[in-house]
Structures are given as C-alpha cells and as structure tokens.
Amino acid sequence: MNKYKALLYCDMRNAARDPMLLLILAGPLLLVLTTRLGMPPLSNWIADKTGYDLLAYKAFISLLIQALIPQLIGAATGLLMLDERDERIIDCYAVTPLRKRGYIVYRLILPVGICCGMSLLFVSASGISGLTVGQTLPLLLFVLEAPLFALFLVAFAANKVEGLALSKLISLTLLGPACAYFVAEPWQWLAGLLPTYWPSKLYLELAAADNGWQRQAIFAIGLSVHLLLLYDLLRRFVNRME
Amino acid sequence: MKTWKLFIFDMRFQWKQRFYVVYLFVCSVYVGILHAIPDSRLGKVLVLLTFSDPSALGLLLAGGIVLLERGQGIWNSLFATPVKLWEYLLAKCLSLSLLSLAAAFAIHLPVSGWPVSPLYFTLGIVLTSFFFTLIGIAAALGSHSINGFLIRSQAYALVFVLPVLGYLNVFDTPLYMLFPSQGSLLLLSGSVHLLSHEDGGYAIAVLVVWIGIVGSLAMRLLSATVRNTDGGRRHEQI
Numbered sequence: 001m002n003k004y005k006a007l008l009y010c011d012m013r014n015a016a017r018d019p020m021l022l023l024i025l026a027g028p029l030l031l032v033l034t035t036r037l038g039m040p041p042l043s044n045w046i047a048d049k050t051g052y053d054l055l056a057y058k059a060f061i062s063l064l065i066q067a068l069i070p071q072l073i074g075a076a077t078g079l080l081m082l083d084e085r086d087e088r089i090i091d092c093y094a095v096t097p098l099r100k101r102g103y104i105v106y107r108l109i110l111p112v113g114i115c116c117g118m119s120l121l122f123v124s125a126s127g128i129s130g131l132t133v134g135q136t137l138p139l140l141l142f143v144l145e146a147p148l149f150a151l152f153l154v155a156f157a158a159n160k161v162e163g164l165a166l167s168k169l170i171s172l173t174l175l176g177p178a179c180a181y182f183v184a185e186p187w188q189w190l191a192g193l194l195p196t197y198w199p200s201k202l203y204l205e206l207a208a209a210d211n212g213w214q215r216q217a218i219f220a221i222g223l224s225v226h227l228l229l230l231y232d233l234l235r236r237f238v239n240r241m242e
Numbered sequence: 243m244k245t246w247k248l249f250i251f252d253m254r255f256q257w258k259q260r261f262y263v264v265y266l267f268v269c270s271v272y273v274g275i276l277h278a279i280p281d282s283r284l285g286k287v288l289v290l291l292t293f294s295d296p297s298a299l300g301l302l303l304a305g306g307i308v309l310l311e312r313g314q315g316i317w318n319s320l321f322a323t324p325v326k327l328w329e330y331l332l333a334k335c336l337s338l339s340l341l342s343l344a345a346a347f348a349i350h351l352p353v354s355g356w357p358v359s360p361l362y363f364t365l366g367i368v369l370t371s372f373f374f375t376l377i378g379i380a381a382a383l384g385s386h387s388i389n390g391f392l393i394r395s396q397a398y399a400l401v402f403v404l405p406v407l408g409y410l411n412v413f414d415t416p417l418y419m420l421f422p423s424q425g426s427l428l429l430l431s432g433s434v435h436l437l438s439h440e441d442g443g444y445a446i447a448v449l450v451v452w453i454g455i456v457g458s459l460a461m462r463l464l465s466a467t468v469r470n471t472d473g474g475r476r477h478e479q480i
Contacts, residue, residue, distance in 0.1 A: 076389055076392075079388045079389055079392070080387075080389055082388065083388050083389070086310070086313055086314075087313065158259075159259075159310055160306055160309065160388045161259050161306040161307050161309075161310045162259045162260060163388070164306040164388070165259060165260055165261050165303065165306075166264065168264055168265075169264060169267065169268070172268065172271055175271070
C-alpha cells in the first residue's frame with residue numbers, strides 16, 4: 001500500500017505544478033456548479049428571447065454532462081500516461097517496488113475514484129439529474145468509461161501528438177447519449193457500439209415510469225461491453241509497453 | 243526551398259500521426275449530424291462548426307507537435323541546420339492550414355455545396371488556422387507537459403471566442419471589430435452568403451494584423467527557447 005501512497009503523494013505535488021491535474025478535479029466541479037447556478041437563468045433567458053424551453057431537454061443535458069465527466073478525467077489521465085511514456089518515466093516506475101503492474105493499477109484506479117465522486121456530486125447537487133443517489137447503475141457504467149478512455153489513448157497512440165489527435169475521437173462518443181435520446185429504436189441500437197450509449201439508455205429507462213426487464217438487460221449488456229473493451233484495451237496497452 | 247522541405251516533412255509527419263485519418267472520420271460524423279439540422283439553422287451552425295473545429299485545429303495539434311519535437315530533442319539537430327525560426331513556424335502554419343482547408347471543404351461540400359464566396363471562405367480558413375496554430379505554438383513553448391499546455395492554450399484562446407456571442411445575437415458590441423475571430427466569422431460566413439469587399443477587406447486586415455502580433459510573440463518565445471548567444475553575437479541556430 002505504501003508504494004501507492006508514494007505515487008499519490010507525488011501526484012498531489014504535481015497537481016500544484018501541473019494545472020491539468022487540478023483541472024481533473026476542478027473541471028467536473030465547475031460543470032456541476034455551472035449547471036446548478038447557470039441553468040435556471042440561462043433557461044429563462046432563452047425562453048424570453050426565443051420562446052424555446054431549454055428545461056424540456058434537461059434529461060438530455062444531464063446525460064451529456066454525465067458522459068462528459070469521465071471524458072474529461074479519462075482523456076487527461078490518458079494524456080498524462082502518454083507524457084510519462086514519452087519521457088520514459090514508466091520505465092523508471094518499473095524498477096521500483098511499484099512495478100509496471102502497480103503503475104497501471106494506480107493510474108486506472110485513481111480516475112475511477114475521482115469520477116465516482118464527481119458523478120455522485122453531479123447527481124446530488126446539479127439540480128437537473130432525474131436520478132437519485134440510490135439509482136447508481138448508469139453512474140457505474142459512466143464511471144468505467146474514465147479508465148476506458150485513458151486506455152484507448154495509451155493503447156492506440158504512439159506518442160502525445162497522436163494522443164491529441166485520437167482525443168478528437170473520444171469526444172465523438174458524446175453521440176451515444178444523443179442517439180439514445182433523439183434516435184428512434186431500432187436505429188439507435190447502432191450506437192450500441194459506443195460505450196456511452198448503454199449508461200445513457202439505462203438512465204432514460206430509469207427515468208421512464210414503466211418498470212421492465214429491459215433495465216436489467218441493458219445494464220448487463222452495457223457492463224459486458226465496458227468490461228470487454230477494458231480488457232481488450234488493457235491487453236493492447238500492456239503489449240505496447242513490452 | 244527550406245520552407246517547402248519543412249512543409250513536406252510536416253505533412254508527412256501529420257499523415258504518420260494519423261491526423262488525416264482521424265479528421266476524415268470526424269468530418270464524416272459532422273456531415274451526418276449536419277444533415278439532421280433544419281435548413282433554417284444550418285448556415286449558422288456550419289459557420290460556427292467550421293470556426294471551432296477545422297479552422298482552429300492548429301491550436302491543439304501544433305502545440306502537441308512542438309512539445310513532442312522539443313521533448314525528443316529534434317530541435318537540437320534541426321536548428322543546427324540553416325533553417326530559420328520563421329521558416330519553421332511558417333511550415334507548421336502552412337501544413338496545418340492545409341489540413342484545416344481539407345477538413346472544412348470535406349464538411350461543406352456534401353452539406354451545403356460549393357461556398358458562395360469561395361475565395362473569402364478559403365482565406366478565412368487559412369488565416370484563422372495560421373492564427374490559432376501560432377497561439378498553440380506560443381502556449382506550448384511556455385508549457386512543460388501536454389496537460390499544462392491544454393490548459394494554457396484554452397486560456398489563451400478563450401478570449402478570442404467572445405465575438406461568437408455577437409454572431410449568436412447574445413451580446414453585441416462594436417469592440418468585437420478588434421478581435422481576429424470577428425474577421426474569421428465574417429470570412430467563414432462567405433460559405434453561405436456573398437460578402438462585400440469592404441467586409442472582406444476588413445476581415446483579412448484584422449486577421450493579418452493579429453497573425454503578425456501572435457507570430458512575433460511565438461518567434462520571441464521560440465527564439466528564447468532555442469537560440470544561444472555565441473561570443474556576444476546572436477544567431478538563428480544553435
């Protein structure tokens with residue numbers, strides 16, 4: 001455990017130096033605050049100007065933000081890992097008691113922890129999420145996306161420049177919530193290739209009044225998609241490191 | 243000639259780093275989304291999308307390239323050759339503006355066809371790309387990590403987004419005329435309507451002035467990073 005403590009201490013010191021690490025914490029917090037404080041006046045202003053009711057789409061906005069939180073955290077973690085790989089810092093960790101395995105575990109657990117905290121904060125404090133803290137199944141899937149995005153970058157990018165280019169593709173996963181909300185079935189199932197589709201679909205099912213077996217099925221499929229992707233990306237990353 | 247060789251090298255590098263493949267994919271998704279937008283709003287959305295992504299892609303990518311080249315020690319060899327700093331910057335701007343241009347046309351042609359004012363539209367893409375590429379380079383030169391660069395570049399670019407509020411009729415002020423992004427939005431709107439020569443001239447002028455300002459800042463920062471003094475005489479290369 002001490003070996004992780006040392007790395008955590010190191011990260012906390014770096015957070016003061018490297019503003020992006022602070023942003024991993026501050027960015028989602030800002031999103032929550034902006035939604036909580038900015039959404040009602042913005043909605044009123046738009047209604048006054050155009051007659052358009054923004055709050056009618058609050059479920060969609062909430063979904064987008066819930067999908068954005070792991071994106072922010074995952075992309076920042078992935079870019080940090082690429083930076084560390086480019087500068088051969090990972091090789092240095094490999095010869096410490098932490099070893100490469102410990103490094104990977106630490107780097108992937110930390111974003112999960114932060115993402116958990118931020119997502120729960122969003123659900124309880126944003127004022128637009130229809131979920132209660134008890135309905136955490138969609139959050140569980142969203143939270144798994146933070147290490148997924150980080151691994152996607154480190155598994156496919158040879159360096160940080162490629163990582164930046166590939167981070168454009170990560171932002172396209174916001175199509176998952178958009179398809180779940182706007183596109184009719186069965187066409188929206190095509191978006192099932194995107195991991196973000198499954199928690200979004202589950203969220204909408206939970207928000208709907210009718211109770212059915214679909215929820216369990218969507219969660220099971222979503223969890224399988226996330227775990228399979230995590231396994232595949234982890235394998236690719238480990239192969240790349242060796 | 244040196245600029246041309248650097249430009250070709252940069253193009254190859256960007257191809258190898260899969261910039262073109264990624265943008266081909268991103269553009270196809272944009273085209274799909276744009277087809278779902280009603281015609282009454284399509285023009286504005288198209289201009290804003292072109293401004294925020296293809297035109298400004300250099301902001302992110304140029305900084306990443308600079309950080310990687312610096313980290314890998316490429317500059318030590320590169321600036322030991324007769325390559326001048328401005329040639330290095332110009333090659334980066336040209337190569338990324340070509341990618342911007344390709345991405346912008348890949349989005350516009352299938353969605354709204356050939357631009358109404360093609361010359362102004364093309365100039366809008368190229369000059370905006372030059373401007374944001376130089377900002378990205380300036381931000382990267384002051385950063386030590388990719389994450390630090392991301393924060394810095396967004397902070398630098400944020401202020402230049404203000405004219406978008408005017409474009410969306412949220413908040414208008416004549417002060418927007420001083421912003422390069424006002425010129426960008428004017429030129430890019432040449433894709434959907436005819437632009438008067440007065441507006442076109444103003445937009446080009448404001449962008450060129452800002453490119454000059456940011457270019458000289460990037461030159462100064464690059465020079466401070468790579469240039470050494472040798473016996474009291476400053477020279478371009480180390």
